[in-house]
Amino acid sequence: MSPRVPRSVRWLDRCLAAHARPQQQLLFAIIQGGLDPELRLRCIRAMTQQDMPGFTLGLRVTQGSPGRIWGSWGGFRGDFGPQSPPWLGEPPGVTPSSPLPSYATDLVVCVALGCDMFDCVFPTRTARFGSALVPWGSLQLKNHQFAKDFRPIDADCGCPTCQRYSRAYLHALLRSNTAALHLLTQHNIAYQMKLMGSIRDSIVQQRFPEFVREFMDTMYGGRGGPPAWAREALESVGISLA
Template sequence: MASLAVKGTPSPALSFKVVAECGRSLARTSLMTLPHHTIELPAFMPVGTQGTMKGLLPQQVKDAGAGLILGNTYHLGTRPGKDNMARLGGLHKFMDWDRALLTDSGGFQMVSLLDLAEITEEGVKFRSPYDGSECLLTPEESIAIQNAIGADIMMQLDDVVNVVETDYKRFELAMHRTTRWLDRCLAANKNPATQNLFPIIQGGLFPDLRQTSLEQLTARDAPGYAIGGLSGGEDKDRFWPVVLQCTKQLPRQKPRYCMGVGVAPDLVVCCALGVDMFDCVYPTRTARFGCALVDQGQINLKHKKFNGDFRPIDEACECSTCHHYTRAYLHTLVTKEPVACHLVSVHNIAYQMKLMRRIRESIKAGGFEAFVQDFMAEYYQGKEDYPTRERGEGKKGARDEAWEEEEERRGGGGGRVERSGGGGGKVERVSGLQSGFEGLNEAGYREAVLGDFEAAEEAGRHAGFLTGFVGAPDVNPSLALARLEGLLLALPCTTDQAEGQTQWDPSPHSGTRHLTVGPVTSQWDP
């Protein structure tokens, strides 16, 4: 059945102004004014699934610098429920939060609670993980719950498919259903003057489906847009081109939100690709396993080497944890005492806020390019397993093979990024580099967080990020990557330049790294 387009209008509940843009990438900084707060973008949103960040008080999240946080419609609609939320005056009053709120529609639970859900055109029938009761989450009910919550930004209910699936027809169905559900959400919104409704671009990793979704959803002229269905375990050479395809076509004067992104290199790269907003449970979830975020990635405070380390987690951090407690103290508590989750979460949220502030400041100062280089050099410093062309070759997993079979079946239409050269038809690909948190099985990241950090953390944290890179900067038009004096550096490149070469000049004798970026050549074109 064809969807009847419900035309959106410029929202009186949101104003957006671009403040500064990077001349060498799509990175930008802007101001987004919502009914409860004005937020400087790019920004990371801590996730308070049921009105709280686990282990933190709302005031502590505010003290860390967060101006916008996320709540979950499905979970809040289950507990305390839509009626109770309305009687309580909405989530702002319920959790004592006077800044901005965004609510996820509940669509992601189609993936995370798939065993408990049944998806039809009407909506999603869930079996409650709390008491086993059944409920039907329709687009209308999702908006009704979000209206009761009173979020500044509401998300449409979308049909979410696990991004690592290869069934083109399922993604095609979900993409068109998402558009139909958007029109039902727009029609159901009772508070358009005070609550913004963002559509969610879907289509998996298929560029043609993403293109159709972009055309259908931008025709609704919403106050902002989200890029959904990513950061679930897919390789970077599939993740980043989709982000770039979307940001290049989404309206410049509206905020762009990439859902589920929270690992530091992903935040930096997606900012370079023009994304303004992010969310992820990663900072607080990893804190519960004794892991603290630092510029080198993260440190596992369970490790015995911290027993006598009387430094703070990060000497440059201004959070209360780093001001008052040492690594040695935290080492005695992590995974044993609940207070450790609280203390490390305070630091991890503060780290995410500081990272985004550094990104914004570098864009405004015209130094984003240098920031990216310095950040990547620090993140991968001293690592012997830096990526090389040789290490990137010949590594093919079951997931790659499944995708190749699907692309071959569809005549190569799956949007794979590749580069031929050397006259022998040799193809170089970026593969095995995982994103997100929940689906990082192949990278070893999930094993590291949920299992034994001391045995798996180093391999898990670095293998997935490093192994897949090849030293060919033109593999992906969204990112130039290379080995430079043994360090991984990254610089986004736009795709509207004439064909040419991206050149790296390490200048090892000068002691200074120089980067010359010219046009890039790629067969991938959104």
């Protein structure tokens, strides 16, 4: 057996014993076991013996393709408790560990599989490369095609960058001033906050599967449809994109 599972379980006991400020800080257990469902289940069973506010799914992107990763998550979310369907699950919170990418599609699929929280550098890092996130993908604003494009990044975005600056202005600024990266960061964070807010609203209004289908249509409608891994992962929790 991988030494990580028993070591992490023992480490959790030590962390709980040392946790001096439970009112100010939440301590999350890290579920180990890689892509082995038996090891994962063993780790979850041991760690859910403790009264934890949340769990992190320990995983490295090098452990498999996104489809395999998301598929394996869908298989064990139910082990946390009797939640069905997973996106309506009650606490504890579950969050994937970094450095998993947080592309918009990843966020939507992970929520469908039962994840509640995300922590990733993606929106700020991609901004530093000059890329603006939009519902239909992303805009690489360094490209010449935006030199005379006087529309905002996204006409439906309420962020300060979209309210004040055009794609053409940001394109020009990217060539000379790092302030452009700050403006793109502001937009990308606003985009992901809005996305998560929309996901939350759709869950409350009990129309999450419809939201997922609309999201995938907008994101992949002109690009041959959603990737197979997303389709398969969503089907594993009863959301059909057909």
